[in-house]
Amino acid sequence: MNRRMMMTTAALGLGLAFGGSANAAGMDKVKACFVYVGPVGDGGWTYQHDQGRLALQAEYGDKVDASTYQENVPEGADSARVLTQMALGGCNIIFTTSFGYMDATNEVAAKFPNVMFEHATGFKRDHANVSTYNARFYEGRTVQGTIAGLSTKSNKIGYIGSFPIPEVIMGVNAYYLAAKKVNPDVELSVVWALTWFDPAKEADAAKAMIEQGVDVVAAHTDSTAPLAEAAKTPGVIGFGQASDMTAYKPSPRVSSIIDNWAPYYIERVGAMLDGTYAQSDTWAGIKDGEVEIGEITDGVSAEVKAAAEAVRDAISAGTLHPFTGPINKQDGSVWLTEGQTAPDGDLLGMNFYVEGITAEIPQ
Template sequence: MLRRTLLTSAAMALGLAGTAFAQDKVKAGFIYVGPVGDGGWTYEHDQGRKAVEEALGDQVETVFQESVPEGADAERAITQMALSGADIIFTTSFGYMDPTNAVAAKFPDVKFEHATGFKRETPNVSTYSARFYEGRAIQGHIAGKMTETNKIGYIASFPIPEVIRGINSAYLHAKKVNPDVEFSVVWAYTWFDPAKEADAARALIENGADVILQHTDSTAPQAAAQEAGNVITFGQASDMAEYAPKPRVSSIIDNWAPYYIDRVQAVIDGTWESTDTWDGIGPGMVGIGEISDTVPEEVKAEALALKDQIAAGEYHPFTGPINKQDGSVWLAEGETASDGDLLGMDFYVEGLSGEIPN
């Protein structure tokens, strides 16, 4: 009887130790606006999540919820993830900003990281984003050089500063190398809707565009361009290399992995602090996908030189002189835009037609 009691006590002790060990494992949660198989934005965030698992091994457990609509549904999903024991939660879409801060106020011991937002209302919220406009400058350069119709189409998601910055950057750099270029912007009012995105691409192509850029998340515009024939495209958020060498001639790649690993490691180490991160090509958060041989060698060399200049901090994509759409001066000769101006950008630059929706 004594032996059985001792063995039972030992087993219980081992069980408790195992429970304690399991509880020491940091749980990292991810809320996604699209499906992990979207081939773009959500796909790359999920690649970052997988990189966390690979890098941190037994120290971490990750969970995710995909296709969470922005708004009230997001607050419910984030709350449920916090209740399930997550130690850190990454909310990966602009429209999750208010829900993230609302839930963070109720769970002060949980760390929250919001992608592309600007509100940090409690000390347990951080914000992070990438300077996508740097990649748009390179795309604009290639687009301006390669268009034969001088018509470039742009599929935009929502009229928020991040998207407006991208349109302006691409246009400025296309116009710089091709003064005759015209941009047509179609607002899709979605991040991920393959049918809508394909329809937008087809409409732009029917209107004469032979270059399509996008700030939406699916590969549907690539497929529509492939069907059309003499149209080129650029991968958005991920490489979309399955459409190379044409129509996809290059891409902007969002590399979230180093940031996610670093932030989860900080939770493990007990060193996590509320921060605001906005990195670009130089630090590696924005990557430029391989430029295919469809692009003439001279244009490819120019694009890579521009990339190197941006990475080294030798060139800023928003360097004056630049006027606003109404002709008023925004940046004087040689002046560069401040981060504050860029983060609040709500206007088109001179030369772009149409109005930004409210």
């Protein structure tokens, strides 16, 4: 099962689901545990979650034990066994950092009502001790699309998708719309790697695009392989994904989307310590500091940098919504009218490309 899958409008309820306080009197010490779908050294998704774990430990010192984590945990029955072992091992709160852990998280939570479970990018909160959290990655894609549209020399930009689920389709659309806004001649190529972490497949996807003339590559996968491939061809640029990927600065990595989970982990564990913890569902973005835009380097012009920073700042200020009409769907039907912004439910259930993208979504 994929880390992140389609979320239907009926499954939402963002920011509205709150249970009673789990530990009204607070706790003297919290044992926080983490389950990872990939290796800590992936340089992207899992690496960034682990940076959040380390920040949590540094914040609270002896009041928190955040030393327990398990990496490379397959999604499915194996994750239920790992979660059960962690709950039996004295974990007070368990962060499950991959979409495919959703059912296992709720299954195990039912058996351990006094253990708090936090599920990243999911939507099921079947029990009062299950919370969910997510990030508005599409906001960062809008900044990247601006850079791509203004920087491309060939007018061909690319996007490496992992799985055809709303989070990724949302990213493709945001990237393309932003690029098209600043460069009406831009064309987008989409290659589906059908994996979250497989450096060889990710590199092959980037290579295929570059051979077709793409000179700006965005990736929605977990390794640094697309940037490594971009580095082989002068003039090709790309972006860090999930983490800053600074090893490839100042080019081909000209900016990045950084998933900053540390504030969330610190806040949630802090609530257990002070007795204010309650069930919640959050979807934070640039304004909240959960989605950060990494340094825009001199691998692009000063004008491009200024334009991208203006987009970032407008999103943060709430004066720019990446999905503001008029926007049609790929088939030409109206999605958003002039000035209309996309409801969260539409975004979290997104299963279509916007008009102008010629690729097909795999079934």
